[in-house]
Each structure stands twice: as C-alpha cells, then as structure tokens.
Amino acid sequence: MLTSETVKARARELGFDLCGIAAAADHPRLPFLREWIDRGYAGEMGYLARTAERRADVRAVMPSARSVVVLGTLYNTDRPYSTEIGDPGEALISRYAWGDDYHDVLGARTDALSQWMIQSHGAALDTRAYVDTGPVQEKLYAEQAGLGWVGKNTCLISPDLGSWLFLSEILCSASLVADEPGLDQCGTCTLCLDACPTGAFPEPGVLDATRCLSYLTIETKGDIPGSDRPGLSNHIYGCDICQEVCPYNHGAPVTDDPVWQPREALDRPRLAELWTRSDAELRDAIRHGAMMRVRVKRLRRNVAVALGNSGTDEAASALDPAAAERVDAGAVDEPLVAGHVAWARARLADR
Numbered sequence: 001m002l003t004s005e006t007v008k009a010r011a012r013e014l015g016f017d018l019c020g021i022a023a024a025a026d027h028p029r030l031p032f033l034r035e036w037i038d039r040g041y042a043g044e045m046g047y048l049a050r051t052a053e054r055r056a057d058v059r060a061v062m063p064s065a066r067s068v069v070v071l072g073t074l075y076n077t078d079r080p081y082s083t084e085i086g087d088p089g090e091a092l093i094s095r096y097a098w099g100d101d102y103h104d105v106l107g108a109r110t111d112a113l114s115q116w117m118i119q120s121h122g123a124a125l126d127t128r129a130y131v132d133t134g135p136v137q138e139k140l141y142a143e144q145a146g147l148g149w150v151g152k153n154t155c156l157i158s159p160d161l162g163s164w165l166f167l168s169e170i171l172c173s174a175s176l177v178a179d180e181p182g183l184d185q186c187g188t189c190t191l192c193l194d195a196c197p198t199g200a201f202p203e204p205g206v207l208d209a210t211r212c213l214s215y216l217t218i219e220t221k222g223d224i225p226g227s228d229r230p231g232l233s234n235h236i237y238g239c240d241i242c243q244e245v246c247p248y249n250h251g252a253p254v255t256d257d258p259v260w261q262p263r264e265a266l267d268r269p270r271l272a273e274l275w276t277r278s279d280a281e282l283r284d285a286i287r288h289g290a291m292m293r294v295r296v297k298r299l300r301r302n303v304a305v306a307l308g309n310s311g312t313d314e315a316a317s318a319l320d321p322a323a324a325e326r327v328d329a330g331a332v333d334e335p336l337v338a339g340h341v342a343w344a345r346a347r348l349a350d351r
C-alpha cells in the first residue's frame with residue numbers, strides 16, 4: 001500500500017538518507033524565480049529563463065501531480081574543507097564532484113523508488129523522477145517536505161545532516177500526507193554571506209550566480225572575465241566556502257558509500273600535477289563524474305587561471321613554455337586555453 005510511511009521506509013532501504021513529502025501546491029517562494037532571472041542573476045543559464053514558467057509549479061510539468069517526494073543523499077566524505085587547506089598549489093574541487101556522477105547514481109535509485117511506488121499503488125499512478133536536471137525548484141520543495149530549510153547561502157540545510165546533500169524528487173499523482181515544512185534556523189548568523197570571496201549574495205538567501213565561483217568555473221563556456229580571474233584563487237571546479245563555514249556543517253556526518261568517495265585522480269590533486277596530465281588522462285579522471293560537465297578544455301582553462309593565481313614556483317615551472325610543449329600536443333594551443341595561459345604567465349611574472 002502506498003502511504004507516506006511506506007514510501008519513506010522504502011527510500012531508506014534504497015539508501016536515501018532523507019525522505020519527505022510536499023504537496024504539489026502553491027508555495028510562497030516559488031514565484032521569486034522569475035524576478036531572480038529578471039534581475040540578471042542567472043547569467044548565461046538561459047535554460048532557466050526558458051523553463052521559468054514550468055519551474056514555478058510542478059503541476060505545470062505534470063498536471064496530475066498531487067505530491068512531491070523529496071529525497072536527500074549525504075555525500076560528505078572525511079577530507080578537510082577547502083578553508084582548512086592553506087596550500088595555494090592544491091586544486092580545489094567542489095566536494096560533490098569527487099565521486100561518481102550523482103545524476104547516474106541517484107537517477108537509478110530514484111527510478112527504483114518510483115517503480116516501487118507504481119507497483120505498490122493499487123490504481124494507476126503517474127510519476128516523474130528528477131535528479132537536479134528537471135524543471136523543479138527542488139530546494140524549495142525539500143524545505144516544504146521538511147528535509148530542512150533553505151539557508152541564507154541558498155543551500156538546503158538539514159538540522160541533523162548539514163548541507164552536503166544531493167536532492168532528487170518524484171512527482172506523483174497520489175495525494176500522500178505531506179510533512180511539516182522545515183523551520184529556518186539561520187537566526188542572526190551571517191557567516192556564509194561574510195565568507196563569500198566574491199560577494200555573490202546581494203541579500204541573504206539571494207545568490208547572484210554570475211558572481212559565484214561555481215558559475216564562473218562551470219557555467220561560463222568561453223573566457224572567464226579578466227576581472228573575475230583573481231577571485232578564483234585555486235578553485236578549478238565550483239566552490240564550497242559558503243557551506244564550509246556554516247555551523248550546521250561543522251562536524252557534519254560523512255558517508256561510507258563508495259560512490260561518493262574521491263576518485264584517486266581527484267583526491268586533493270596539485271594544480272601542477274593536473275596541468276601536466278595529457279588531455280586523455282584528464283578525460284579519464286573525470287569520466288562518469290560530475291566534472292564531465294566542463295569537459296577537458298574548460299577544465300584546463302580553469303587550471304591555468306588557478307596556476308596563475310597560486311603564485312608558486314611550481315606553477316611557473318608547469319606553465320613554462322618548454323614544459324607546456326610536453327603537456328599535450330595542441331592542448332595548450334587551443335584558443336580558449338591559450339588565452340588563459342597567457343594571462344596566468346603574466347600574473348606569475350608580476351609576482
């Protein structure tokens with residue numbers, strides 16, 4: 001029989017750490033997305049503007065939707081936070097991208113729950129499952145489903161597990177009993193707003209994505225604007241600072257699920273070491289991981305900028321033209337990469 005309780009029990013069996021139910025209904029913060037886009041905060045992410053109307057209500061995606069089952073999966077591992085690493089020669093990669101691609105892993109688990117729901121329901125049941133890529137404002141639904149609250153850093157924070165959580169969801173046509181929404185527990189804290197190195201929060205709970213290092217290193221397809229490059233410091237894929245400083249992530253639990261453990265090649269690599277890998281080696285390192293999103297060319301672009309920012313002799317050696325020839329024929333001459341290498345060399349020369 002399909003009830004909120006049986007869905008949650010099955011979700012636990014499938015490995016999800018959190019499961020809650022939200023009603024597919026009007027929620028007060030859903031319409032803000034349109035204003036956020038109109039303010040220009042989405043930058044190059046045109047897909048958000050194109051799907052804004054559908055993102056305003058899951059019933060625009062699936063008219064029969066009555067409930068949203070929201071699932072949380074902890075991905076935190078036992079490695080130190082980037083803010084604890086004082087070495088500018090180390091490459092900083094967002095924690096969520098260290099292991100296997102969450103779209104694949106959670107896609108399979110979420111589909112399994114969706115299939116189980118269909119089989120358990122006595123009558124016909126419409127479902128639609130998403131992992132991040134669907135037109136669903138999943139953090140707001142997660143809050144409505146009682147998984148936690150959307151903090152001033154715009155992340156979903158569980159009072160028990162912190163914010164190192166992947167979210168996925170299943171829209172379904174059954175009216176399941178909804179959970180109480182999560183309560184905002186940020187209080188007077190402003191640690192995340194104060195710690196952001198680029199001032200990406202124009203106001204609490206509102207992110208100007210165009211200023212965020214995650215956007216600059218992942219979403220920006222062409223040149224990273226010159227004025228933004230120093231702010232990348234040694235981040236080559238995403239940024240975790242506004243989560244790391246959050247008190248709810250201090251002593252956050254870690255998972256032993258092997259799929260989220262850092263791959264050897266992405267386990268605290270040095271910038272110079274990444275740079276001197278061939279394109280084929282870099283491709284292998286990110287294959288079936290979230291970092292495939294940027295592909296090798298943009299990854300190398302980001303590493304070049306980070307090497308320039310690191311200011312180390314190691315970086316200068318790695319970017320030395322003689323060494324560059326050894327890196328990979330053509331890899332460094334690629335126009336997107338070459339422009340950032342020239343910038344990095346000039347920055348290192350100015351040390």
Ligand code: SF4
Pocket residue numbers: 195196197198199200201207211212213214238239240241242243
């Ligand atoms: S991820 Fe980094 S750059 Fe982006 S808002 Fe958070 S602290 Fe700022």
Ligand code: SF4
Pocket residue numbers: 151152153154157185186187188189190191192193242245246247248
């Ligand atoms: S750092 Fe403080 S203000 Fe920011 S999300 Fe965490 S609790 Fe909220």
